[in-house]
Amino acid sequence: MSREDYEVVMGLEIHAELSTKTKIFCSCPTDFGGEPNTHCCPVCMAMPGALPVLNEKVVEYAVKAGLAMNCEIAENCKNDRKNYFYPDLPKSYQISQFDKPLCNHGYVEIDTKDGKKKIRILRIHIEEDAGKLNHDEYGRGSFVDLNRAGVPLIEIVSEPDIRGPEEADAYFKKIKSILEYIEVSDCKMQEGSLRADVNVSVRKKGDPKLGTRTEMKNMNSFRAIQNAVNYEAQRQIEVIESGGKVEQETLRWDELQGKTFSMRDKEDAQDYRYFPEPDLGMIHISKEYIENVKKTLPELPESRKKRYIEEYKLPEYDANILTSSKYFSNLFEGAVEKCGSAKAVSNWIMSDITGYLNENEIEPEKIPFTAENLAELITLIDKGTISSSIAKKVLPEMFEGEEKSPREIIEKNGWVQISDEGAIKEVVAKVLEANPQSIIDYKAGKDRALGFLVGQAMKETKGKANPGMLNKMFLEELNK
C-alpha cells in the first residue's frame, strides 16, 4: 500500500502567550528579553508561602479568544494543579485548568482545496508558562531564567479534525491571524509566544477508527510543522506496512536532521496528578461580562474578507491574502481610506510589498511605513508626479530608509516626473537628432522604432519623463 491509501489525522494544541502587561498570578512584567531573573518575585519564583492572585486581563483575553473562535464560555470554571518535576518549573507544578476550562466547543473555518472546512475546537484554557533553560555549551549545566515563568498562556486544543499538513498549516495560520486581530497575543513565533504541539496519527482511508497518535512538542514555525508532519506520517505508515504497531509517545522534531526522536520512554509516561488549585477561588463568568467582552471584539477576518469582495469588488483570492494578516488588512483599509483606490492599494500590497517581504524574509508586522505613506505613493502616481517605474524604486526606500514619506523620498532623490512640456520637447528633439535611422524606420512602417525612441528618452531622463507625454510628442514630431 502506498501513502495515498492512508489518511493523516491531526490535532493541534496551540499555546499563545497573552499580551498582558503583567504575569498571570503576580505583578511582574511580561516583557520579552531582559536580564535573566529580573522580572521575578516570590510568587513566580515559588518562594514558600507566596500566594497567587489571578490577573483579570487574562480572563478577559481568554474569553475574547473563546468568543472569536465561536466557543461556549463556561459559567463556572477553576484552576488546577498539574504536577511534574522539571528545572524550569520552580513550584514543581503548573497552575492550569483540567476538567473545567474557560471555553469549550468552538470552531474556526479554514480554506482547503475542497472549499471551506470547520475545524472544531475542543477547549481553550488558561495557564502559566514555565521558565527557560539555557543549556551551557561547555556542559557545565543548565542555567535557569525565570523571567518567563508565570507569563499567561492560553492553550487552544483542536479536535482531531485536521487532515494532512496543508490543513494543519491553514489552521495554525487562521488561529494566529485571529489572535492578532483581537489583540490578545502578539504571536511572535521566533520569541516562542506562539507554539504548537502536534498530534499525528494515520489510518487506512475509510477506516472509522483513529490510529495511535504520537505527539510532537513545541513547534514554532509553519515550515517545521509541515516537515515534521510529513516525516512522522510517513514513518507511521512504514511501521504499519511492515507489520509493526505505532507506539503512543512524545517525540522531538529535529529540524536540522529532518527526523523525529523519542523524548520519553514509556516508564516516564506523564502522570500529572491534577487536583483543584487550593490557592485560588472559582471563576464565575456572568452573561453581562460576556456581552461586554463581545462588544470589544473587532471585525474578524472572515467578515472583512466578505466586505472586501462585496464593497471593493476584489477577487476572493486577493481578499484572502489581504485578510490573512491584521497588518495587511489594516494597511489596506487605512490606505484605501486616504487615496480611495482599493484596486491600486490591493495590487501594491499583493505584488510589490509581499514580494519585498518574501525576498527579505520579513513578517507583515515589521512593515515600517504607515497606510498614509502607501496612500501617498499611490496618489503621486495617479497625479502623474511620478511614473510607476519610479514608484517601484520608492518602495524599497520606504522599507529601508529613514524617510518614510514617498513625497520626501522623491524630492530628496530628484525623482519627480518631468511633465513640463518644454522640457519634454527638448528631450524629444535631442533623441530624434541622435537617432536618424529610427525616423527612417518609423516612416517605413516599423512601429517598433517608436518604442525604441521613447526608451531612449526615458534613459536620457533617468526614467523621470512622463511616458504618456513622450509618446504623444514623438508621434507629433514623426508624423509632421
Add this chain to the structure above:
Amino acid sequence: MNISRDEIIHISKLARLNLTGEEIEKYTKDLEDIIGFANTINGVDTENIDESITATEQSNVFRKDEVKEFDDKEALLSNAPSMEGRNVPPSKCFIIGR
C-alpha cells in the same frame, strides 16, 4: 483499600524518590492506612449538596493588570546554589535525564 507494590514504585518515581525494598514495604502499608482513613469521607451522605471545588467560598478574586516590580531581587537569588551572571543553575536534584 489495597495498594500494590507497583503503585508505590510508580508514585516514588513520579516523586523522584529512590526507595529501598524495606521502604517500599513500609510505604505500601502506610499508604493503605492513609487512603483507608481518607476514604471514611465517602461515607458522608452528599445527596442534595452542591459540589464544592475550593476550600473557600470566595470567587472572582482578581488583580488589576498593573506592573509592580518586586524590590528585593537579590534576596530572591540568595538561595541559588551557584550563579553565573544572573542565571541560576538548577540544583543537582532537579537535573533529569543526565
